[in-house]
Amino acid sequence: MRQCVICGYSKIYFFNRINIYRYFLCKNCNTLQLKNNNIISSFSNNYKYQVNKVTRSRLISNSKTILNFIIKHTKARNSLLDIGSGYGYFLNKAKKVFKTTLGLEPSLNLYKYSKEKFNLNVKNQSFENFYRAQNNSKYDAITLIHVIEHIKNPNKFIEDALSLLKVDGMLYIETPNLDSLKKISILLNRSLTHTTNILSTF
Numbered sequence: 001m002r003q004c005v006i007c008g009y010s011k012i013y014f015f016n017r018i019n020i021y022r023y024f025l026c027k028n029c030n031t032l033q034l035k036n037n038n039i040i041s042s043f044s045n046n047y048k049y050q051v052n053k054v055t056r057s058r059l060i061s062n063s064k065t066i067l068n069f070i071i072k073h074t075k076a077r078n079s080l081l082d083i084g085s086g087y088g089y090f091l092n093k094a095k096k097v098f099k100t101t102l103g104l105e106p107s108l109n110l111y112k113y114s115k116e117k118f119n120l121n122v123k124n125q126s127f128e129n130f131y132r133a134q135n136n137s138k139y140d141a142i143t144l145i146h147v148i149e150h151i152k153n154p155n156k157f158i159e160d161a162l163s164l165l166k167v168d169g170m171l172y173i174e175t176p177n178l179d180s181l182k183k184i185s186i187l188l189n190r191s192l193t194h195t196t197n198i199l200s201t202f
């Protein structure tokens with residue numbers, strides 16, 4: 001029987017199909033989930049997403065908004081860990097505010113870009129591997145910006161991330177919202193997922 005990966009509810013329902021990807025909806029927690037997720041290779045070395053003039057300025061303005069939110073709600077400015085740092089636009093802003101910043105980016109393409117363009121402190125590593133090897137470093141802020149929807153076991157992932165937070169630290173999670181995606185997809189008459197390689201939408 002199909003089970004929700006988030007809340008464990010035993011009944012989830014077929015929602016949509018895009019090419020070979022089949023999405024199911026949990027009626028309990030309203031999370032949209034991709035079930036045949038063994039075909040996902042979103043964190044392979046070749047993974048990248050397109051950045052053009054419009055998306056670049058959106059990434060930069062989103063980065064500012066996120067950073068302002070974090071600054072507003074946390075006092076400590078010592079250390080920030082950005083899991084899935086991507087092209088590095090957010091970390092490049094965050095490093096001007098936090099004393100030390102570290103990014104984790106499993107895709108070699110994205111990692112290289114963030115090193116070459118912004119000279120950021122980034123490891124070409126998955127969070128899982130980093131977590132296994134870490135030496136009890138704790139962070140004032142940990143960010144998961146459009147990352148959790150790509151993770152096979154998000155509950156465990158969040159638990160592990162929380163364990164790396166300092167007391168009063170902040171875990172910031174940003175992920176697609178199903179209700180707003182539905183509205184946008186109707187408006188634009190387009191598929192409701194921004195990419196087919198996401199596992200969950202909340």
Ligand SMILES: [Zn+2]
Nearest residue numbers: 004007026029
């Ligand atoms: Zn659920």
